[in-house]
Each structure stands twice: as C-alpha cells, then as structure tokens.
Amino acid sequence: MAKISESSVRRLSLYLRFLEEFEQRGTPTVSSGELATRGGTTSAQVRKDLSFFGSFGKRGLGYDVPGLAAKLRDILGLKRAYDVVLIGAGKLGGALTQYGGFRERGFNITVVYDRDPGRVGRRWNGLVVRDDSQLERDLTGSPAKIAILAIPETGAQEVTDRLVRCGVQAILNFANIQLSVPDSITVKNVNMALELEVLSYALRNQRLASE
Amino acid sequence: MAKISESSVRRLSLYLRFLEEFEQRGTPTVSSGELATRGGTTSAQVRKDLSFFGSFGKRGLGYDVPGLAAKLRDILGLKRAYDVVLIGAGKLGGALTQYGGFRERGFNITVVYDRDPGRVGRRWNGLVVRDDSQLERDLTGSPAKIAILAIPETGAQEVTDRLVRCGVQAILNFANIQLSVPDSITVKNVNMALELEVLSYALRNQRLASE
C-alpha cells in the first residue's frame, strides 16, 4: 500500500468524528464540502484524502454517512478494541484514565504501573497500581500493543526499552524526551510545553507585526 | 518577515531543549549534526531551520551553546514570562497546573475558572477556583494573552468567544472540538484520542503488511 502522510491520517480521524455527529443526528449523506468546512480544510483535500483508500462517494450525491464512517473506522484500525498499558499513576495518568474519549474509541486502559512505593498496591481510578518491576511478568504474552507513558523524563527511555522487549508496538509519550526505539515501533509524542511555545512564537510575531 | 512553517518552529523548540541540556553540562559549542541526531532529523535541516532567522554559527566550529539558546528563546518569544488563564479545574487542568514544564519555560497559570458550583471557591493547586461568570470582569484589561481550555466539548466554543472578547490571543485547546475563532487568534489543538488513532492506524498497517 502507498504510504499515506500523517497529516492525511489525522484528517481522516477528524472526518470520522464529524461523521459520527452526523450519524447521531441521522443525516443520511454528507458532501466533501461539508466535512471540509468543519475540519478547516478544502473539499478537494477531503476527496484526495479519501481517494488514497478507495472511492466511497456517489457523484452528485456525496457520501453515505454510516457507510463512510464504517470505512474510516476500518482504515484507522478502530473496528477492534485495544488494551492499553499506562505507565505512571500520577495526575496526568489519572486524567487520561478518566478521559472518556479513549474508551469511546475502543482504547481501554487495563493496567497501570508505577515505581513509587507510595502508589503501588493502591486502588486508583478503578485499577490497582502495579509495581513497575512486574511489567515483564505481566506483559510477556499479553495482547497489549499500545502503551502510554505518563512519567517524567527520568526512566522514560528505560521503561520504553522494556516495553518494546515485551512486545509493545506503539507508544504515546508524554515524557519530555525524544525516545529512541527500533524502526518497527511507532511513537507519538505529546509535548504540551512545546505546544505553548508554538503559541508564544505566534504571539511574538503578532507583536512584531504591529510595531 | 517570511512565513516559517510550523514544523520548523516545532523543531526550533526542540533544539532549544537540547541546547539547555548542553548548557547545564557546560558544553561550550555544538554542531548542527549533534542537534540533528538528538532531534531525529538531519544537519542540513537544522541549518536550514536556523538560516530563516540569521547566521548564528561559526564555520568549522559550530554554534555557541548559550548564544544560540538565547537567540532561540528570543525567536520563540520566550524571553518574557506569560500569564496563562486556565479554564477547567478538573483532572486534566490539575495535571497541567502541576506540570513543571510550563513554569520552567515562563508559562504561569495564574488563574483558573470553572462553572461547577462544587468547585468554585475551593482552594486547588495553590489557586482559588473562580466562577466562570467572573471571566469578563477579571480579564478585561488584564495582560493575559494565552488561555488553556481543559473542559469538555460542551461550552468550549462559548467560552472561547468570551475569551477572545477579553483580549486572549492564543488558545491551547484540549476540548475535542474544532473551535472557530477570528483569523488573528492562534489555536493549537491537543487531541489525545486522535493521537491514539494515529497509532491505531500504524498498528493496522503493520498487521496488514505481515499477512
């Protein structure tokens, strides 16, 4: 299959969200233009994004809402549920565990690890915090393929190496560090301070432009 | 000034982080190649990114670490501190307030709003949660230009409109909704479920490839 750009995949994910809104409202069909305005892009972009995977629309009519939604779920691999391993039972981990958006889309945080003795063994958001050292014993042979790292920089690389050895193939990393992993492993970084810096850059440009 | 791509700005932000590590370690100079390997890019990319803003290096030598760090802080608008308004005193808001990475870089969450009567008035992470309805009274004339939205979709657009009216110019949005704002306002979305979906897509591709 041809390689699709990440921006394209991100947009597909957005389109799916809009389609689900239409689905709930019972709207039967939708045009590329309607998806485009909601997503802040153009109708040509929407059609091109979809065209990488096939032709799902009817000319003159648009796209069948439930049909396209199902197709996108298939493309994005969302037809199945995923067990997700959470590393770090801190505030951020708690927020993520509580966050409904994950469960809604089939991402279930089924286990959480921490290395702080004050946390290990405690009940926490409906789970029991497990000791970090149990990771290998628990995960070897487990079907979990996705992990979320919600821990500080220190130790993040070490835990990553262990997760990879246990068969984890995709990591959502909140630690402020560039993880090094084998090519076969996918890592997505969420770096909140960096996002604010992009905003700061934009603000500074505004200031300079207005002088 | 020429328009710089967002990916370029994001990389500059990364380089700055690496430079700060070098700074702490007392390393006097660094080459584009060293920054590149840490950032997972190429030396040519590093030099090109920097070249949009000037020539900061010495041929044959590399870049002066504190000098380049200062220059990047200036470019990114990080020489000053920012007051940040937080909307939403929930788990996510709490995690963000506690998160050291913001303060470290001069982003200070100075006030938090919520509309849940059970939260308003309470002490919370060193702040007192203020009633959402106070927003206009507090913010009009305040220097705060950045807001973080850590609330559910419902109400996010309404609060956004009010923030914009109060002079907020940049918004970091954690709500799962595409905010509509005037062109002059900068919005960055952090959509954690979407990140997981990108991972899901990658996993599905791996599965398909191995069949």
Add this chain to the structure above:
DNA sequence: GGATGTGAATGTCTTCACAGCT
C-alpha cells in the same frame, strides 16, 4: 580540516480544474 550557510534539485503535499457519474 571541519562545519556553516545557501542556491539548486528533489521530494512531498495541497490546490486546481475538469471529465465522468447519478
């Protein structure tokens, strides 16, 4: 010698524009 800075070449993504269905 060693590393920068940068035009030119290449590669990638987006937009255009229109033929082709419904």
Add this chain to the structure above:
DNA sequence: AGCTGTGAAGACATTCACATCC
C-alpha cells in the same frame, strides 16, 4: 445540476552539494 474522483499544476518542505569561512 451537483458532487465525486483524479491527473496535472502549483506550493511548500527537505535534502544535496559545495563555496565559504574559521
């Protein structure tokens, strides 16, 4: 008529490669 699907064109981003300077 209306909207899709898609080559072709255009815009943008990355990589190459080398003259330039320390």
